[in-house]
Amino acid sequence: MVDPAAFGSHNPNADELLKPWVTEEVVVTNPDSWKDEDLLLCNHRILGFSFVQKTWAAFSVSDMSDVVWNDDAFDKLIIAEKKRRMVRLLVQSHRPNSDCSFDDIIKGKGRGLVGLLSGSPGVGKSLTAEAVAEVSRRPLYSVSAGELGTDVQRVDNRLGMILEIVRRWECVLLIDEADVFLYKRGESQVERNALVSIFLRRLEYFSGIIILTTNRQKDIDEAFKSRIHFKFHYPPLHTEARLKIWENMLASVTDKMPDWKLTDEDMRSLASKPLNGREIKNAVSCVASIIRANQEPLSMSLIMDILETLVEDEEPGDQ
Known part of the structure; x- marks a missing residue:
């Protein structure tokens, strides 16, 4: 920027x-x-x-160059069409400074759009945030809970600075693995309670789009639930979902090699393997790198060799 x-x-x-x-x-x-x-x-x-x-x-x-937005990013999300349409409408219509925007009884409160995405790693949570940024044509500011830290004062200062930047540039803010800030408060956990309270206060007066991801939806503090505008849970990927991800990922490789396509049987074989979206992306990235560096033709055997190196069986002693 x-x-x-x-x-x-x-x-x-x-x-x-x-x-x-x-x-x-x-x-x-x-x-x-x-x-x-x-x-x-x-x-x-x-x-x-x-x-x-x-x-x-x-x-x-x-x-320097102009930003090239990916208008098709939202269509590649593996979520129900009804949910996809609703989120698209919400993010495209969110204009907190417009005359018709909704405001709280207290001026400046409750003007943000908050989404909560839950599920195991590699099922599409971060990809959804990226697609939201693309379809709304806004920069994506991505930060993990680990980058913010756990010291109360540091988190407050760091979060305040990030929210100011996000407000200035009208970014979509993604806070990945935000469990530490969403966790239920308890009487004996003073420091954790302080982190949750700080996050709630900052969230209350934030007027932009913020997306939170978590692996522990059941442990979320009740105060957060009333501040969430849309909430998705991503179940583990099934065969059809993995097939769609393989198709989306391999399209960038096969489009440059129009004379070579994977057969339906090949695609079904790949989709049958219990991989998450991030593992599939890593495999396709390795395929593209080898093809580009060694001028090696794309083949099913190459993909299988890469999968064997990326996803090895557990050692007997690890079980």
Whole structure:
């Protein structure tokens, strides 16, 4: 995200990088009329934030490009069509600052859109958050509970900073494995209770889209349940769901090799293997890497060899 002003707010001591941006204000008139020599006078770097690295940085202008949104991302989710349609409508219509947006009795409260996704790893929770960001055409800020930590003061400060960034850029916020913040409060767990209370307070006044993932839906504090707008539980993948994931993942490989396609029997064989979505993605990623590096043709035997290395049987002593 390109934002020199926000860079300055979060990095006030980065004098060398900030110097070109804190000189006298220049009034820009009709930049389309600028000549090449005018553009050469501009700084070759621009300040912003990397969502992948979670850090502020100076980026080369020559590496900048427009965002290409994936409008088909939502169609690849393995969820019921009715749920898919409802979530799409909710996220596309969510505009907390519009005149027709709903507000709480207390101004500024309850204007966010909160989703809770539960299920075992690799069933599509994170993919749903990514699809929500794509269909709403907003950046995705992804953070795990581990990145926030467990120290109460640090969590409050860190969460406040993240929510400010998310609000400024109208991001979709994904908090992965948020169990520690959602867990039921108890009388003897003072520190955990404080974490849950801080998270509740921040959530109450957050006006954007936030998606929480958990593996322990039954242990969620009652106070959170009333703040959730949509909730999905993802069961373990069945054969048809795995078949759809294999088809989606392999499409990017086979589309570049139109003369070679997997047979229906091959696809059924792959779908019969008890893999989760993340394991399937890893396998296809390895297939693509080998094909690209070694110019090796795509084959069912190659896929099976990779699966044998990625998913080994447990050692007798591990059971």
